[in-house]
Amino acid sequence: MARYLPHDSYYRKARARGLPSRAAFKIEELLARFRLAPPGSRVVDLGCAPGGWLSVLARAVGPKGRAVGVDLAFCPNPPAGAVTLIGDIRDAAVRARVGAELGAMADLVTSDLAPKLSGIPERDEARLLELAASALDFAQAALKPGGAMVVKLFMGERFGEVVARFKAHFESAEVTRTRATRPGSSELYLVARGFRAAPGRGVPCDVRDAGAKAHRPAAGGKGRRPEAES
Numbered sequence: 217m218a219r220y221l222p223h224d225s226y227y228r229k230a231r232a233r234g235l236p237s238r239a240a241f242k243i244e245e246l247l248a249r250f251r252l253a254p255p256g257s258r259v260v261d262l263g264c265a266p267g268g269w270l271s272v273l274a275r276a277v278g279p280k281g282r283a284v285g286v287d288l289a290f291c292p293n294p295p296a297g298a299v300t301l302i303g304d305i306r307d308a309a310v311r312a313r314v315g316a317e318l319g320a321m322a323d324l325v326t327s328d329l330a331p332k333l334s335g336i337p338e339r340d341e342a343r344l345l346e347l348a349a350s351a352l353d354f355a356q357a358a359l360k361p362g363g364a365m366v367v368k369l370f371m372g373e374r375f376g377e378v379v380a381r382f383k384a385h386f387e388s389a390e391v392t393r394t395r396a397t398r399p400g401s402s403e404l405y406l407v408a409r410g411f412r413a414a415p416g417r418g419v420p421c422d423v424r425d426a427g428a429k430a431h432r433p434a435a436g437g438k439g440r441r442p443e444a445e446s
């Protein structure tokens with residue numbers, strides 16, 4: 217179980233930089249280490265609220281890139297330069313809307329998806345893994361060949377099975393931790409690169425029945441309980 221340190225150095229750093237959560241430092245580190253999201257690239261952030269990862273992603277891709285976030289929850293202060301959509305990533309209309317906002321296939325799909333935790337370890341782990349599988353489904357329709365994914369996962373009994381599913385679709389998949397992860401947390405990140413697109417897959421950009429609402433800023437170990445820590 218993660219140690220709860222409400223005012224640790226990452227919390228203070230996030231406040232000082234006007235970031236909504238410490239989670240931003242995790243994606244910042246992963247982008248730098250794995251050289252992901254260069255200027256001009258297109259990224260989709262699954263489970264973007266309240267906007268920590270998305271603000272880092274929008275800044276990384278810059279004005280010539282596209283950063284689209286989607287979440288069940290409203291993102292109260294969408295980062296400058298990003299588009300946020302409210303909706304369920306498993307919904308075909310939401311997927312279509314993300315594709316339309318992106319304008320082309322994505323270079324990178326990130327997923328910090330997490331369910332509301334029930335406190336029942338087996339149930340929470342199963343729901344987290346289902347979300348990871350949904351993120352992979354999403355990426356299979358949205359990623360361009362050679363594209364990359366970053367997915368938050370928690371160590372659990374079916375961890376190896378989930379990682380194997382990702383490995384089947386990418387040339388490489390590495391499991392790593394970040395410095396900003398709380399000590400004792402079972403949180404891990406999967407960085408998968410070199411997406412192998414299935415032949416004949418559909419284009420996700422059908423805007424006709426796109427049901428999600430968009431919001432644009434005006435300017436600019438085994439059996440362990442998964443813990444929310446963003």
Ligand SMILES: C[S@@+](CC[C@H](N)C(=O)[O-])C[C@H]1O[C@@H](n2cnc3c(N)ncnc32)[C@H](O)[C@@H]1O
Binds near residue numbers: 269288
């Ligand atoms: C840990 S939070 C994301 C924090 C965010 N990355 C940040 O840096 O601010 C996980 C998010 O996943 C979202 N989520 C869970 N299931 C979802 C689904 N099926 N579709 C879209 N969003 C979902 C939740 O609403 C929640 O906001």
